[in-house]
Amino acid sequence: MIPLLEVVLLLVVLAAILVAVFRDPIVATALFAVFSLGVAIVWVLLAAPDVALTEAAVGAGVLVILLLIAAVKTGRDEADSSTRWRPSLDSVNLPALLVALAVGAPLSYTVGQFPALGDPTAASVSDVDPTGEPSPYAAYIGETAAAFDVPNAVALVLTVFRNFDTFGEVVVAFTAVVGVLIVLERATLTTTRANTHRDGSGGGLRFPDPYVMSPVGMTAVRLVVPLVFAFGVYLTVHGALTPGGGFQGGVVMGSSIVLMALVFGHAPTSDWLAERALVGALVGGLWLFLAIAVASIAFDGTLFEVAAYPLATIYLVDAIEVAIGLLVGGVVTALVVTTAAGVLRETREDSTADAVGGERP
Amino acid sequence: MSLLVWAIGLLAAGCVFFTFVGVVGLYRLPDVYTRAHAVTKADTLGAGFALLAAALAFGTTTAALKAILLFVIVFVANPTAVHLLVRSAYSRDRTVWVRDSTARGGER
Numbered sequence: 001m002i003p004l005l006e007v008v009l010l011l012v013v014l015a016a017i018l019v020a021v022f023r024d025p026i027v028a029t030a031l032f033a034v035f036s037l038g039v040a041i042v043w044v045l046l047a048a049p050d051v052a053l054t055e056a057a058v059g060a061g062v063l064v065i066l067l068l069i070a071a072v073k074t075g076r077d078e079a080d081s082s083t084r085w086r087p088s089l090d091s092v093n094l095p096a097l098l099v100a101l102a103v104g105a106p107l108s109y110t111v112g113q114f115p116a117l118g119d120p121t122a123a124s125v126s127d128v129d130p131t132g133e134p135s136p137y138a139a140y141i142g143e144t145a146a147a148f149d150v151p152n153a154v155a156l157v158l159t160v161f162r163n164f165d166t167f168g169e170v171v172v173a174f175t176a177v178v179g180v181l182i183v184l185e186r187a188t189l190t191t192t193r194a195n196t197h198r199d200g201s202g203g204g205l206r207f208p209d210p211y212v213m214s215p216v217g218m219t220a221v222r223l224v225v226p227l228v229f230a231f232g233v234y235l236t237v238h239g240a241l242t243p244g245g246g247f248q249g250g251v252v253m254g255s256s257i258v259l260m261a262l263v264f265g266h267a268p269t270s271d272w273l274a275e276r277a278l279v280g281a282l283v284g285g286l287w288l289f290l291a292i293a294v295a296s297i298a299f300d301g302t303l304f305e306v307a308a309y310p311l312a313t314i315y316l317v318d319a320i321e322v323a324i325g326l327l328v329g330g331v332v333t334a335l336v337v338t339t340a341a342g343v344l345r346e347t348r349e350d351s352t353a354d355a356v357g358g359e360r361p
Numbered sequence: 362m363s364l365l366v367w368a369i370g371l372l373a374a375g376c377v378f379f380t381f382v383g384v385v386g387l388y389r390l391p392d393v394y395t396r397a398h399a400v401t402k403a404d405t406l407g408a409g410f411a412l413l414a415a416a417l418a419f420g421t422t423t424a425a426l427k428a429i430l431l432f433v434i435v436f437v438a439n440p441t442a443v444h445l446l447v448r449s450a451y452s453r454d455r456t457v458w459v460r461d462s463t464a465r466g467g468e469r
Contacts, residue, residue, distance in 0.1 A: 214448055220441035224434070 005045045005117075012038035021087040025071035029064055036060040046117065049243035050154045053235070057251040062332050065258055069340050148313045155239045159320040160313060164304045167289055170324060173331045174286055180338055217263045228256035236325035240317040246324025253325065254332025266340035273337070278330055285327025292319055365417065372414035380407035392458035393450045401443035408435045 015035035022028045036059030043052035115122035123130050127138035145153040148160065158166050229252075236249030261269040293304045301308025306316040379402075386399020409432055416428035 214445060216441055216444045220437050223437055227434075 005042065008038055008041050008045065012042065018087065020092055021089060023088055023091040026068065029067045029071060032067065033060045033064045036064070050152075050245065050248070053244060053248040054251070057248060057255060061255050062251060062258065062336065065255075065262070065336055066339060069336070073339075148307070150240050150314050150317055152240055152242060152245075154243070155245050155317055155321065156313075158245065159317045159324075160306055163293065163306060163320065166320075166324070167293065167304070170286065170289060170327055173328060174282065177282065177331050177334050177338075180335055184338055184341075214263070221259055221263045225256045225260055228259065229253055232256060232325070232329070236321055237318060239321040240314050246321040246326075247328055249321070250325040250328025250330075251332055253329035254336075257329075257333045258336045261337055261340065266337055270337045270341060273333070278334060281326045281330035282334065285323045285325070285330065288323035288326070289320060292316065292323065369414050369417050372410045372417065376407045376410035376414060378407075379403045379410065383407060393455055394447055394457055397443045397447045401440050405436060405439040408439065 012035055015031055015038055019028050019031045019035060022031060036055060040052045040056040040060065043049070043055055115124075120126065121128075123135065124137055125141060127135055129135035129137075141153065144161075145151065145156055148156055150156040150160075232249045232251075232253030232255075234249070235244035235252055236246050239245030239249065257269070257273070260272075264272075292306060296305045296308045297303060299308045299310060306320070307313055309316055383400050383403025386403060387396050390396045390399055412428045412432040412435065416425040416432070419425035419428060
């Protein structure tokens with residue numbers, strides 16, 4: 001029997017090292033996607049499908065696209081393709097390596113202290129803690145999900161027990177988008193400025209983007225996008241019952257729009273997106289979450305005490321998942337579309353000059 | 362052995378065969394276009410047969426339905442991805458391999 005987990009972990013470590021030693025940002029990004037998919041498989045093997053879904057959608061999907069857009073827009077020395085595929089230790093930053101080792105060594109040391117996978121006497125699942133005292137963890141995991149009648153304990157913890165933390169995370173994501181909108185020059189979310197960047201002139205691309213206007217790509221995307229979007233909706237509204245939830249579903253919904261932006265071009269896609277819908281998803285998701293949190297006061301609860309509602313808790317879990325899904329979907333869409341279209345204020349002069357002279361010979 | 366087991370075995374064998382052909386093609390063929398040609402067909406059929414075998418093995422469960430959905434998605438996504446790859450290579454003026462330009466049994 002091959003130890004699958006160990007093999008995948010080895011692949012993950014190998015991919016991480018390769019990311020560090022390749023200079024070319026595109027190559028490094030592709031390897032990062034391999035790393036991220038490997039980590040997602042590790043999560044599946046460790047019986048954490050919720051985390052695996054997030055890792056696959058965010059790490060291997062949206063983040064890779066954002067990194068690629070950044071690499072292309074900031075320009076890269078594509079000229080010497082001979083060194084491109086050669087790993088080089090020059091790209092390793094020595095102080096960064098030292099910091100990574102200093103952080104990694106104690107973390108690696110703790111790995112030896114972990115209980116074995118599936119150990120029933122592990123402190124996190126046992127009713128006795130390591131010192132022999134009775135511990136509430138077994139009851140916490142075993143009984144609360146059943147008591148609230150929400151089968152997916154992860155969703156229950158995220159949206160009921162720890163919903164204040166979750167709200168904080170959602171606000172962070174919202175703030176990130178607002179930050180991108182402020183930093184990148186863009187009058188509004190969806191009006192394009194004269195399509196100056198459709199030929200990739202904002203960065204180092206020296207050819208009309210081959211991914212745009214490919215009939216095969218367009219047909220495939222037309223086929224796939226409705227399925228992907230529906231799957232995102234399913235993940236969001238089914239999060240209380242099966243692995244998934246607003247974060248995963250939102251990312252999947254957002255990435256279906258991102259897929260369209262990749263194939264049809266970001267400018268036509270952002271023209272097609274209704275600004276009101278996008279802003280509505282972003283702000284509406286945040287306000288829906290906040291409204292649910294505040295309205296629990298009306299039912300003699302405290303702020304964020306959603307268990308105080310005179311409804312089955314599962315409906316509130318669903319409502320909060322929908323709020324998170326709306327916001328996260330809007331965040332992903334707005335981040336990618338804005339990053340693809342936007343230009344840094346300082347460099348805008350240069351890139352408009354490029355746009356005029358940067359036609360393919 | 363029942364017919365079902367034979368069908369699953371045949372599909373699995375088809376998966377191994379096509380995946381092997383794909384790997385050999387990736388290793389032996391000279392340029393990006395021919396390699397893509399080998400990989401996309403062989404890989405799509407290989408993964409497709411594997412998923413169909415899995416669907417049969419799962420029987421009448423939702424897992425079988427998911428395997429069939431994956432089969433559909435692989436059949437759409439895999440050739441599309443390789444098509445875009447080749448299109449990108451062509452737009453960067455990657456030279457196309459022709460038999461005369463390399464000696465017989467020459468560089469791979």
